[in-house]
Amino acid sequence: MRVVRQSVDQNQGIFLPDNLFTEGISNSDYYLLISSRPIDSQYTLAYAAPCSHEILQFNPLLLSRPLAGSINFNPGTDQLNDPDLLLNPFEYAKLIRISLHELTHALGFASELYPYFVDSNGMPYNNFTKPYRYNSVIPTHKVISPKVVDYVRHFFDCHTMDGMELESSDDMVGEGLGSHWEKRLVGNEYMSPVSGPELFVSRLTLALFEDMGWYRADYTKAEGNRWGYHEGCDFVNLACGSANWGRYFCSAFETEDSPFHCNGDQTSFGICDLTEHTQPLGGYAYFTDPYYGGSELATDFCPIYLGYSNTYCQDVVLGHQWSGTYGMNFSSTSACFDFRWGEDSTIDAACYQLSCDNGLLSIKILGDVVSCPQAGGEVAINIPYQLGESLHSAFITCPPADFFCGKNTSLLVLGPTLVEFSHSIIGIEFQMIILMISLMSLFLYHLVNE
Numbered sequence: 001m002r003v004v005r006q007s008v009d010q011n012q013g014i015f016l017p018d019n020l021f022t023e024g025i026s027n028s029d030y031y032l033l034i035s036s037r038p039i040d041s042q043y044t045l046a047y048a049a050p051c052s053h054e055i056l057q058f059n060p061l062l063l064s065r066p067l068a069g070s071i072n073f074n075p076g077t078d079q080l081n082d083p084d085l086l087l088n089p090f091e092y093a094k095l096i097r098i099s100l101h102e103l104t105h106a107l108g109f110a111s112e113l114y115p116y117f118v119d120s121n122g123m124p125y126n127n128f129t130k131p132y133r134y135n136s137v138i139p140t141h142k143v144i145s146p147k148v149v150d151y152v153r154h155f156f157d158c159h160t161m162d163g164m165e166l167e168s169s170d171d172m173v174g175e176g177l178g179s180h181w182e183k184r185l186v187g188n189e190y191m192s193p194v195s196g197p198e199l200f201v202s203r204l205t206l207a208l209f210e211d212m213g214w215y216r217a218d219y220t221k222a223e224g225n226r227w228g229y230h231e232g233c234d235f236v237n238l239a240c241g242s243a244n245w246g247r248y249f250c251s252a253f254e255t256e257d258s259p260f261h262c263n264g265d266q267t268s269f270g271i272c273d274l275t276e277h278t279q280p281l282g283g284y285a286y287f288t289d290p291y292y293g294g295s296e297l298a299t300d301f302c303p304i305y306l307g308y309s310n311t312y313c314q315d316v317v318l319g320h321q322w323s324g325t326y327g328m329n330f331s332s333t334s335a336c337f338d339f340r341w342g343e344d345s346t347i348d349a350a351c352y353q354l355s356c357d358n359g360l361l362s363i364k365i366l367g368d369v370v371s372c373p374q375a376g377g378e379v380a381i382n383i384p385y386q387l388g389e390s391l392h393s394a395f396i397t398c399p400p401a402d403f404f405c406g407k408n409t410s411l412l413v414l415g416p417t418l419v420e421f422s423h424s425i426i427g428i429e430f431q432m433i434i435l436m437i438s439l440m441s442l443f444l445y446h447l448v449n450e
Contacts, residue, residue: 031068032106039074045095045195046073048102050110062124063116065214069106071099090197090315097199101190104205108212109191111166111179117145118213128211129177130163134300135239137283140168141177145211151203158233164204167193167298181205183298185236187227187265194298197312198267200225224409226265230400240302241286247338250274250303251287260349261305262336266399267314268307269336269349277301307336313351324387326350327366335404337363339381342393350383356405361398372398 050066129141142163165182180193190199202225206217234244250272260269280290284301293301310318319330353364382391
């Protein structure tokens with residue numbers, strides 16, 4: 001395969017030898033150009049772009065799939081300069097997922113390529129996206145391609161959904177046409193605009209790859225994303241609020257001394273991020289006082305429970321400090337569960353191991369196995385305030401079994417069981433490159449256009 005010269009330089013200034021444009025490299029499908037150059041922002045780990053397309057002979061207005069792409073890692077970021085990075089498999093795995101995010105942009109998830117995506121017959125879509133206004137005010141777009149629509153209808157249990165929202169806050173041209181999924185609706189799916197400690201490669205993005213018309217996806221390798229699972233049409237179509245978002249939405253000003261709550265996908269525990277802004281939130285206002293809202297633009301300022309950096313249930317290293325509290329267990333198969341104390345019904349939250357057997361959910365607490373009802377509900381437990389102290393009665397909240405044990409929601413294992421982890425420092429960026437390419441090959445197994 002040969003790289004095609006483009007009129008716009010998208011290779012980030014990296015020198016490309018002439019033979020890539022003339023002879024090319026045999027038995028190759030794609031070139032990935034990697035650089036590690038400083039970026040103005042110390043908070044941006046990397047950025048990526050697709051490049052080099054062929055103009056299709058049967059339709060000169062169409063481009064082929066990307067023949068090459070580029071990723072630049074910022075050597076000045078705090079993440080890549082953390083001296084303890086290689087001591088924490090959980091944090092290292094997070095960086096691998098961020099790298100997968102950038103590779104996905106380089107493979108085609110980029111708004112400038114939407115007009116060139118083709119349907120199952122190889123013909124351009126009449127419309128791949130359509131305009132939409134969140135809360136009747138905020139301009140954005142929805143992807144309305146067939147496999148994406150089919151997936152979101154089943155995932156959210158909303159069979160009238162006509163598309164999946166794109167993130168508007170990363171829009172560069174003011175038309176609401178972004179290159180990420182709307183974080184308000186996908187949580188920590190790996191193609192949301194803001195990275196989190198846990199990133200899931202879900203069937204949603206694999207469906208988008210297939211709807212590009214250039215790839216085939218291996219859905220058996222998809223990971224479980226639980227944010228919004230089976231929450232229904234009001235969760236998707238209406239502005240966030242306590243009536244339609246239930247436990248995902250919070251409305252209390254809290255401090256570090258406030259009781260904990262699990263976040264929406266039950267990966268960690270924390271407190272409500274409700275804050276008072278200096279300016280009214282306009283179309284993002286969900287309270288009588290328009291200055292009150294969540295802290296993040298990416299989630300449309302919806303107030304949600306946010307985990308602390310050391311409360312992610314699969315982070316064994318940072319979670320160790322909680323190991324004696326409430327009999328918690330941080331592990332690669334742990335998740336967050338809300339509970340209430342029997343004495344005064346105060347709500348709290350903790351991390352415990354879980355398991356799935358024939359679609360049924362069980363929770364392991366201090367050596368005892370708690371069996372959850374398939375439909376979910378409260379189950380009586382006995383836990384200490386601290387290990388070694390007397391036990392106290394409490395009631396743990398089990399979600400419906402398919403929240404953790406369904407084919408679309410199964411618990412993601414982020415530790416060294418998923419990625420090959422090495423303590424030898426051979427250059428963090430290049431370990432990441434090798435691993436992310438290996439992982440992406442699991443999800444995409446065939447390039448349609450040769």
